[in-house]
Amino acid sequence: MSDHEPPSAGPSLWELLVEDWRAERPVAMAEVVAGPEDLVGGKLVVRPGAGNDPAEVVGSLGNGDLDRVVSRDAAGELAAGLSGTRHYGRHGEAMNREVEVFIESFAPPPRMIIFGAVDFTAALGRVGKILGYHVTVCDARPVFATVARFPMADEVIVDWPDRYLAKVGDSLGIRDVVCVLTHDPKFDVPAVVAALETNVGYLGAMGSRRTHDERLARLREAGVEDAGLTRLMSPIGLDIGARTPEETAVAICAEIIARRTGRAAPSLKDREGPIHAVPAQPAAG
């Protein structure tokens, strides 16, 4: 690994990691952990640029092409807050397992805050975990908001949504999401109003078209203006015909991803008509 040590001038890779960690800046490190002996131990650090600035890459895995491909993947893993191994060819080729690279993300995981301790919450929490979220389930009813019902959640909070957001709202940012699944105006109107005060990148609320219309009226009464209503994804989820809690969780998470990446995907919000199509009957006989 002596070939891959950074030049003696400037901070070492370790010092860069410590510096970024102390400043709470996201940073990723990639290292060859298996493969050709001359590459093992090679490492590079990826520091994302601010805004649209390109990432800064320090260090090397021993090959420029491999560095390029791995830096790109490391930036992707970091954006998702994930760590794990990936395989490449010696020159970064895909579908090749010669070189095993461990990519470690140093980013606080983004947060998924789910209001409402219902069956959909458990499914959404599971999919949220798969996507790397720190999942919080919050409901004001202690009977429903229990760790036993939501073992996948990183935390289960018994509190009113708006009161909870008043406590943590300032710490939420563009990577974080809030999903309001209560479909009870008593809970979800204050939750949406409070969530609109935060900088979360995604805010969605569940409900039928009818629930949605009623909620819009109540939100307007509560003083929410058009900009806020436009930001709210309601009814929550992509229009993929999801039916079960698990399918709905996928529809919601797919919408979260599509919103983040800016891709055009059919959201229920942008359509009219029934959310659930009448299933086609199988032909008799």
Next chain:
Amino acid sequence: MREVMEDVERWRADGKAVAVARVVGVEGSGPRLPGAAMAISDHSEVSGSVSGGCVEGAVVAEAVDILEGDGKPRLCTFGYSDDEAFAVGLTCGGTIRIFIEPLNW
């Protein structure tokens, strides 16, 4: 690796040699996720963990061997898939892969 950074920084400030061990792969049931880390100083100090206590002893031995030996990184696999299943295993039945290296970078 975050969880060992403070201890490692203190050891480095004291001029101690340090090895770091990181979980890079978990198969089946494993107590710690990839990125879980443990640091070992050449003064027999340990910080962090890479499992639920099942393999830490073996990892320390490997790390000391690296610090006292050729300093080359090692990828170690622990779990019931090992030939020496009785030597070091995870009670959970999973397999973890741990990359151990001297902190000289």
